[in-house]
Amino acid sequence: MKKRILAMILASTMVLGLTACGGAASTDTAAAPAATEEAADEAEVADEAEEVEAPAASGEGQVYYLNFKPEADEAWQAIAKSYTDQTGVPVTVVTAASGTYEETLSAEIVKDEAPTLFQVNGPVGLANWADYCYDLNGSSLYNELTSDSFALKDGDAVAGIAYVIESYGLITNTKLLGEAGYTTDDIKSFEDLKKVAEDITARSAELGFSAFTSAGMDGSSDWRFKTHLANLPLYFEYKADGVDSKTEITGSYLDNYKNIWDLYINNATCSPKDLASKTGDDAENEFAEGKSVFFQNGSWEYANLINKGMTDDELAMIPIYVGAGDEANQGLCTGTENYWCVNSEASEEDIQATIDFLTWMVTSAEGTQMLSDTIGVIPFKNAADTTNLFVLNDRAYTAAGKTPVSWNFTTMPSEEWKNGVGSALTAYAAGTGEWDAVVSAFVDEWAAEYALK
Amino acid sequence: MENAIKKYWPIFVLPTLAAFCVGFVYPFVQGVYLSFCKFTTIKKAHFIGLKNYAYALTDSSFWQSFEFTTLFMIISTVLINVLAFAIALALTSKIKGSNAFRTVFFMPNLIGGIVLGYIWQILLNCVLSLLEQPLLALDAKYGFIGLVILMCWQQIGYMMIIYIAGLQSIPEDYLEAAKIDGATDRQILFKIKIPNVMPSITICSFLTITNGFKLFDQNLALTGGEPAHASEMMALNIYNTFYSRSGAQWKGYGQAKAVVFCIMVILISLVQLKFTKSREVQQ
Structure with a gap:
C-alpha cells in the first residue's frame, strides 16, 4: 500500500515540476527586473574590471541609465560603449521591458547600485518620483536646452529635461x-x-x-x-x-x-x-x-x-x-512626454558623471547624431538635423x-x-x-x- | 546511515530553509509592514497606521472584483474537477491510445498564461464577431465565460494526471470483490472509486481553488479587466491599484489590499482542506 501512495506522490510531484515550467509566464513581470538586475550585475563586474585597468576613472563616478525606449536600446548600448572608450567613465544602459518601466524603476531605484539616470513622462509621472529628482537648474545640460519650456519644473527646481520632441x-x-x-x-x-x-x-x-x-x-x-x-x-x-x-x-x-x-x-x-x-x-x-x-x-x-x-x-x-x-x-x-531625471540619491561623483554624459550626448556630433537618428528631434542647441518627414x-x-x-x-x-x-x-x-x-x-x-x- | 541523517539534518535543511527565508519569509514580513506605510519605494516608507486598510476595505472596486473572483473560483473549481475526473475515468479504462490522449490533454499546461490568454482572446473574439455579439472587452459576461473556458482548457489535463494516479492506486481486489458481490458500475464509482481517490480530490480542489482565486496572467491577457473593471479579478485589481494610479498613497493601498487578499486565500484554502480531509478514507 505504501508503495502505491508513494507512486502517487511521485506522480503528482513530477506533474508539479512540469507545470512549474509551464507557469513561468506568471513570473514574467518579476523576471523582467530580475533580468535587468543580472544585466546590471554583469555590467558592474565589467565596471570593476575597468576600474582596475584605469584607476583614474574610479574617482569620476559612473552612469547607470534605465532606458525607457526598447527600440533605442541598441543605439544606447553602442553610444555608451563609445563614451566609455573615449573618457573612461563607465556607462551602463539597462532597458526596461516594454510596458514595465514603472515596475522596473521601483525595483532598481532602491538598490545600492541604483540608476543615476531615469525618466518620467511629465508632471503626473513626476508626482511619483519627485523625491528622487536632482535639481538640474543651472547645470550644463539645462543650459543646452533651446527653450525653458522643455524643462519639467517641480516648483522652482528643474526636475526633468525633455530630450525628444515628437x-x-x-x-x-x-x-x-x-x-x-x-x-x-x-x-x-x-x-x-x-x-x-x-x-x-x-x-x-x-x-x-x-x-x-x-x-x-x-x-x-x-x-x-x-x-x-x-x-x-x-x-x-x-x-x-x-x-x-x-x-x-x-x-x-x-x-x-x-x-x-x-x-x-x-x-x-x-x-x-x-x-x-x-x-x-x-x-x-x-x-x-x-x-x-x-x-x-x-x-x-x-x-x-x-x-x-x-x-x-x-x-x-x-x-x-x-x-x-x-x-x-x-x-x-x-510636444514631449519623455524627460530625463538625474537620481538625487546617487553620490556626488555619479551625479556629475551623469550630467557630463548627458551634456556630451547633446553637444557632441556623435551623441546628437545618434539621438536625431534613433529618437527624433531633440530640443538642444547643437541638435543634428533629421530626415524624418513628419518632423x-x-x-x-x-x-x-x-x-x-x-x-x-x-x-x-x-x-x-x-x-x-x-x-x-x-x-x-x-x-x-x-x-x-x-x-x-x-x-x-x-x-x-x-x-x- | 540513519544516525548520519540525524546528525547532519541541519546541513540538508539549510539551503532550502535559507531560500525560503530570503524568497518568502523576508518579503512577506516586509510586505505586511509596508501595508501600514505610505511609500513610493521600499526605502522611503513612512508608517501611517491603518489608513491604507481603511481605504482598501471601503474601495468598491475591490469588493466588486472579490465577487467576480469568488463566482469564478466556484464555477471553475467545479467544472475543472468534474471534467478532469471524468476524463481520468475514461483514460484508466482500457481504451486504445490512452497514453497519447493523456499527453494531449496535459499539453495546454505547458503553455504560459499570458500566451494562452492572447491566443484565446483572438479565438473567442473571432467567434463572438461571427455571432454578431459584443467582443470580450465589451461585455463582462463573455469575459467571464471566456475565462472559465480558458482555465478549464488549461487545467483539466493537469488535474486529470493527479486523478489518474489516484485511480490507479485503488487496489484491484476492491474492484474485483465489488464486482463479484454484484455492484453496478454506478455503485463502484460512488462507493469505491470516489472515496478512495479523496486524497487526489483534496489536492486537486486545493489547487483549483487557489489557482482560481489568484488568477492573474490569464485575466490580464484575456480581458484586461474590461469593460471598465467589470471583469477585473482581485490580483489584477491590486496590480492596477499599484501601478496605474499616480501619487504615493496608491502603493500603500495596493499593499493593504494584497495583505487582505493573502489572508482570504489562506482562510479559504484552510477551510477547504479541513472539509475534504475529513472525507478521506484509509486504504
Missing part, C-alpha cells in the same frame, strides 16, 4: 488621396475632412480603400484615442481658459471629440463593433498596404512605415481638425505661421482615468454604451481622480 496628426497617404480626387490642400478644417472622408466611404467599393484605418482599442493602440486624441478637447479647453492644467474640467469641447471619433469609426476599414480587438499593428498594416488614406499616429511611426515599403512622396502628416479654435492656423500636435512637416507648418497644438495629456490625472475613457469610447463605438458615459468618464472622473491626490 509630433502627431493624421498621417495621410497622398497617393490614395489623389486617386480619390483630392489633395492635402483640400483639407483645411474639420468640415473639409468630414466631406473628404464621407465621400471616400461612399465610393470605397469602387476606390478599393477606406478613409481611416481601424481605430483599434486594444491595449497596443487605444492610447492613440484615449490619450492623444483626447488631448485636443483638453487643449482647446485649456486655451479658452488660458491655463495649462486644471483639477476640474468642464468638457466644453467634448462635442468636437465626439464628432472626430464618429468620423473615425464610421469611415474605417472595419465595423465599429470590431474595434475592441483591433491592434496597433492592424492599423499600421492597413495603412502601409494602402487600405486606407488616413492614419492617426506620430513622427515615431515614420521609420516603421518606411520599413514597410512606403516612400516620402506618398506620405504627409496633416493636423487633426476637430472643428474647434482657429482651424486655419492649427498645426500638428507637438519636417511639423517644421513647415510652424514656418508657415501655424500654431502647434501642445501636449496637454501629460496633465491627465492617471492611467486609471485614461483607461476609463478608453473603455467608454470602445463601448460607445460598439453600441453597447452611450456617449454620456464617455462624457462622465472624461469630466467626472477627472475631478474624482484629482480629488484623490
Whole structure:
C-alpha cells in the first residue's frame, strides 16, 4: 500500500515540476527586473574590471541609465560603449521591458547600485518620483536646452529635461488621396475632412480603400484615442481658459471629440463593433498596404512605415481638425512626454558623471547624431538635423505661421482615468454604451481622480 | 546511515530553509509592514497606521472584483474537477491510445498564461464577431465565460494526471470483490472509486481553488479587466491599484489590499482542506 501512495506522490510531484515550467509566464513581470538586475550585475563586474585597468576613472563616478525606449536600446548600448572608450567613465544602459518601466524603476531605484539616470513622462509621472529628482537648474545640460519650456519644473527646481520632441496628426497617404480626387490642400478644417472622408466611404467599393484605418482599442493602440486624441478637447479647453492644467474640467469641447471619433469609426476599414480587438499593428498594416488614406499616429511611426515599403512622396502628416479654435492656423500636435531625471540619491561623483554624459550626448556630433537618428528631434542647441518627414512637416507648418497644438495629456490625472475613457469610447463605438458615459468618464472622473491626490 | 541523517539534518535543511527565508519569509514580513506605510519605494516608507486598510476595505472596486473572483473560483473549481475526473475515468479504462490522449490533454499546461490568454482572446473574439455579439472587452459576461473556458482548457489535463494516479492506486481486489458481490458500475464509482481517490480530490480542489482565486496572467491577457473593471479579478485589481494610479498613497493601498487578499486565500484554502480531509478514507 505504501508503495502505491508513494507512486502517487511521485506522480503528482513530477506533474508539479512540469507545470512549474509551464507557469513561468506568471513570473514574467518579476523576471523582467530580475533580468535587468543580472544585466546590471554583469555590467558592474565589467565596471570593476575597468576600474582596475584605469584607476583614474574610479574617482569620476559612473552612469547607470534605465532606458525607457526598447527600440533605442541598441543605439544606447553602442553610444555608451563609445563614451566609455573615449573618457573612461563607465556607462551602463539597462532597458526596461516594454510596458514595465514603472515596475522596473521601483525595483532598481532602491538598490545600492541604483540608476543615476531615469525618466518620467511629465508632471503626473513626476508626482511619483519627485523625491528622487536632482535639481538640474543651472547645470550644463539645462543650459543646452533651446527653450525653458522643455524643462519639467517641480516648483522652482528643474526636475526633468525633455530630450525628444515628437509630433502627431493624421498621417495621410497622398497617393490614395489623389486617386480619390483630392489633395492635402483640400483639407483645411474639420468640415473639409468630414466631406473628404464621407465621400471616400461612399465610393470605397469602387476606390478599393477606406478613409481611416481601424481605430483599434486594444491595449497596443487605444492610447492613440484615449490619450492623444483626447488631448485636443483638453487643449482647446485649456486655451479658452488660458491655463495649462486644471483639477476640474468642464468638457466644453467634448462635442468636437465626439464628432472626430464618429468620423473615425464610421469611415474605417472595419465595423465599429470590431474595434475592441483591433491592434496597433492592424492599423499600421492597413495603412502601409494602402487600405486606407488616413492614419492617426506620430513622427515615431515614420521609420516603421518606411520599413514597410512606403516612400516620402506618398506620405504627409496633416493636423487633426476637430472643428474647434482657429482651424486655419492649427498645426500638428507637438510636444514631449519623455524627460530625463538625474537620481538625487546617487553620490556626488555619479551625479556629475551623469550630467557630463548627458551634456556630451547633446553637444557632441556623435551623441546628437545618434539621438536625431534613433529618437527624433531633440530640443538642444547643437541638435543634428533629421530626415524624418513628419518632423519636417511639423517644421513647415510652424514656418508657415501655424500654431502647434501642445501636449496637454501629460496633465491627465492617471492611467486609471485614461483607461476609463478608453473603455467608454470602445463601448460607445460598439453600441453597447452611450456617449454620456464617455462624457462622465472624461469630466467626472477627472475631478474624482484629482480629488484623490 | 540513519544516525548520519540525524546528525547532519541541519546541513540538508539549510539551503532550502535559507531560500525560503530570503524568497518568502523576508518579503512577506516586509510586505505586511509596508501595508501600514505610505511609500513610493521600499526605502522611503513612512508608517501611517491603518489608513491604507481603511481605504482598501471601503474601495468598491475591490469588493466588486472579490465577487467576480469568488463566482469564478466556484464555477471553475467545479467544472475543472468534474471534467478532469471524468476524463481520468475514461483514460484508466482500457481504451486504445490512452497514453497519447493523456499527453494531449496535459499539453495546454505547458503553455504560459499570458500566451494562452492572447491566443484565446483572438479565438473567442473571432467567434463572438461571427455571432454578431459584443467582443470580450465589451461585455463582462463573455469575459467571464471566456475565462472559465480558458482555465478549464488549461487545467483539466493537469488535474486529470493527479486523478489518474489516484485511480490507479485503488487496489484491484476492491474492484474485483465489488464486482463479484454484484455492484453496478454506478455503485463502484460512488462507493469505491470516489472515496478512495479523496486524497487526489483534496489536492486537486486545493489547487483549483487557489489557482482560481489568484488568477492573474490569464485575466490580464484575456480581458484586461474590461469593460471598465467589470471583469477585473482581485490580483489584477491590486496590480492596477499599484501601478496605474499616480501619487504615493496608491502603493500603500495596493499593499493593504494584497495583505487582505493573502489572508482570504489562506482562510479559504484552510477551510477547504479541513472539509475534504475529513472525507478521506484509509486504504
